[in-house]
Amino acid sequence: MSSVSVFRGFLHVPHQIQLPVTRIFIGSKKLDYRSNSNGLRLYARYSDSQSAQTQAQDLFTSRLQDSIENLPKLVEDIVQTSINTGPRGALRLAQGVQAVIGVGSEWLTEFSQSRNSPSGIPSQLQLGLVSPLYLRKLFERLGATYIKLGQFIASAPTLFPPEYVQEFQYCFDKAPAVPFDEIKSILREELAGPIDSIYEYIDPTPLASASIAQVHAARLKGSQADVVIKVLKPGIEDVLVADLNFIYVVARIVEFLNPELSRASLVAIVNDIRASMLEEVDFKKEAANIEAFRGYLESMGLTRQATAPRVYRECSTKKVLTMERLYGVPLTDLDSISSLVSSPETSLITALNVWFGSLLACESFHADVHAGNLWLLRDGRIGFLDFGIVGRISPKTWGAMEVFLGSLATEEYDSMASALIEMGATNTDVDSRAFAKDLEKIFSSIQACIHMFWLDLDTELVVATATRASTNVTAVSANLVVDERQMNALFLDLVRVSESYGLKFPREFALLMKQLLYFDRYTRLLAPNMNMLQDQRITIASNRRTSNRNIY
Numbered sequence: 001m002s003s004v005s006v007f008r009g010f011l012h013v014p015h016q017i018q019l020p021v022t023r024i025f026i027g028s029k030k031l032d033y034r035s036n037s038n039g040l041r042l043y044a045r046y047s048d049s050q051s052a053q054t055q056a057q058d059l060f061t062s063r064l065q066d067s068i069e070n071l072p073k074l075v076e077d078i079v080q081t082s083i084n085t086g087p088r089g090a091l092r093l094a095q096g097v098q099a100v101i102g103v104g105s106e107w108l109t110e111f112s113q114s115r116n117s118p119s120g121i122p123s124q125l126q127l128g129l130v131s132p133l134y135l136r137k138l139f140e141r142l143g144a145t146y147i148k149l150g151q152f153i154a155s156a157p158t159l160f161p162p163e164y165v166q167e168f169q170y171c172f173d174k175a176p177a178v179p180f181d182e183i184k185s186i187l188r189e190e191l192a193g194p195i196d197s198i199y200e201y202i203d204p205t206p207l208a209s210a211s212i213a214q215v216h217a218a219r220l221k222g223s224q225a226d227v228v229i230k231v232l233k234p235g236i237e238d239v240l241v242a243d244l245n246f247i248y249v250v251a252r253i254v255e256f257l258n259p260e261l262s263r264a265s266l267v268a269i270v271n272d273i274r275a276s277m278l279e280e281v282d283f284k285k286e287a288a289n290i291e292a293f294r295g296y297l298e299s300m301g302l303t304r305q306a307t308a309p310r311v312y313r314e315c316s317t318k319k320v321l322t323m324e325r326l327y328g329v330p331l332t333d334l335d336s337i338s339s340l341v342s343s344p345e346t347s348l349i350t351a352l353n354v355w356f357g358s359l360l361a362c363e364s365f366h367a368d369v370h371a372g373n374l375w376l377l378r379d380g381r382i383g384f385l386d387f388g389i390v391g392r393i394s395p396k397t398w399g400a401m402e403v404f405l406g407s408l409a410t411e412e413y414d415s416m417a418s419a420l421i422e423m424g425a426t427n428t429d430v431d432s433r434a435f436a437k438d439l440e441k442i443f444s445s446i447q448a449c450i451h452m453f454w455l456d457l458d459t460e461l462v463v464a465t466a467t468r469a470s471t472n473v474t475a476v477s478a479n480l481v482v483d484e485r486q487m488n489a490l491f492l493d494l495v496r497v498s499e500s501y502g503l504k505f506p507r508e509f510a511l512l513m514k515q516l517l518y519f520d521r522y523t524r525l526l527a528p529n530m531n532m533l534q535d536q537r538i539t540i541a542s543n544r545r546t547s548n549r550n551i552y
């Protein structure tokens with residue numbers, strides 16, 4: 001007879017069945033367990049296999065009872081969600097099938113080509129549509145919700161496997177433009193009146209078109225101010241509701257079938273995603289975020305160094321955001337930046353100081369500082385655009401983050417370990433010495449990798465230089481790809497090692513790290529000799545923030 005054992009809240013019974021211990025009955029007595037951040041923890045063990053087997057059977061019955069009890073709730077939830085989704089669900093399903101067929105045939109073509117190749121089938125094809133590459137392509141085709149979901153995956157290394165986190169860094173948000181007539185009718189409806197009484201002129205060709213919104217340049221009547229109008233794409237809320245309801249139902253079913261996943265609170269994560277996406281399609285929230293940031297600049301006397309667009313509330317609604325038009329270039333456009341200012345490095349330092357300062361002094365921080373959203377303006381100020389995604393950080397997390405950043409710069413692994421332990425919620429005792437040693441290992445292996453990679457890269461660059469005229473551009477862009485990959489890999493390793501010590505970081509940690517990766521990219525371009533975390537001109541630490549404001 002197979003033996004049965006109990007450990008850390010899970011019963012392993014024959015046939016590989018793993019039963020989460022939620023309730024165990026001994027006769028009529030219930031065995032108590034306590035739930036903590038690491039899951040369930042038992043306070044008793046059964047060494048007698050006979051008694052354990054009886055307990056396993058009791059447990060199985062108990063689980064079954066639980067499932068039967070929960071089934072009506074699940075069905076009710078699914079029915080209610082389907083009713084809320086309504087006919088848009090059927091339409092979305094048809095679009096979903098189309099997307100699957102499209103990406104599926106792409107996969108099939110590549111798969112059949114590589115079957116005949118001597119090198120065999122590449123790993124990215126082996127998992128079919130659920131391999132990171134094809135799943136990312138499928139998400140891009142499925143549009144807004146899935147693109148945002150993909151971006152969420154990219155920013156949540158504590159929740160998803162590293163290869164998916166890495167691949168979804170490239171989940172791009174571009175979508176075909178909505179015809180201008182449709183945009184005009186949304187404006188008429190939203191602004192409740194003739195649009196030519198508000199705008200002198202609207203450029204029919206959009207400045208940008210992403211999955212959720214489209215942006216048009218315009219000029220206001222009266223003041224003649226140059227503005228942009230960000231318009232929520234028609235039907236996007238329906239798509240979001242249908243998709244998010246679908247994802248919710250899938251999460252509910254998966255959790256019902258595999259209750260172990262409720263430990264990772266799958267449904268709670270989906271609910272979080274749902275809330276943050278619905279926030280992003282409410283431009284009133286974005287307007288409030290912009291105004292909070294402008295208030296921060298004002299109160300800190302930073303308006304001559306940086307800005308965010310002024311919002312025109314009188315012609316803004318939940319679906320339309322009219323704001324001051326900024327003129328500038330992305331922080332990655334080195335040539336244009338050099339023609340605008342004599343010291344790109346100084347501009348970068350300003351951007352860093354303003355952003356770091358906002359982490360605590362502003363109620364929320366800009367959590368999407370990709371180059372499209374961070375500009376050097378024609379007047380030399382730094383322009384922050386697109387406040388759709390913001391983060392909030394508690395002083396406690398930021399305190400630990402400061403120590404972490406300081407230790408990153410100085411390579412002090414003991415203090416890095418204690419900062420990470422402080423940040424990662426855990427009830428267990430972490431061996432900080434061993435943790436520090438493991439951290440040191442990843443950092444030194446990454447340095448070795450960079451060294452190796454540079455040897456290879458040099459050879460590639462010689463070839464590239466010989467074939468391309470603009471050698472600098474080639475060198476710079478190759479350099480950036482390497483750095484970003486390395487930095488992402490380093491971050492993922494860091495999270496992985498921390499998790500092995502039972503640490504779970506708050507979402508702001510990943511959000512902050514992602515922004516630091518963007519800033520690292522700008523530093524390599526604009527100030528290659530500067531150490532972003534150590535330079536005295538950059539004010540990261542809050543205690544220095546008030547006494548020694550060093551903004552250029």
Ligand SMILES: Nc1ncnc2c1ncn2[C@@H]1O[C@H](COP(=O)(O)OP(=O)(O)OP(=O)(O)O)[C@@H](O)[C@H]1O
Nearest residue numbers: 173207208210213215228309324325326372385386
């Ligand atoms: N105030 C502004 N002044 C000038 N251009 C703007 C302004 N706001 C937006 N844009 C242009 O429109 C583009 C898209 O705007 P925004 O980033 O707000 O939209 P989005 O749909 O959230 O895009 P993404 O997801 O790519 O960041 C910007 O990259 C910029 O080129």
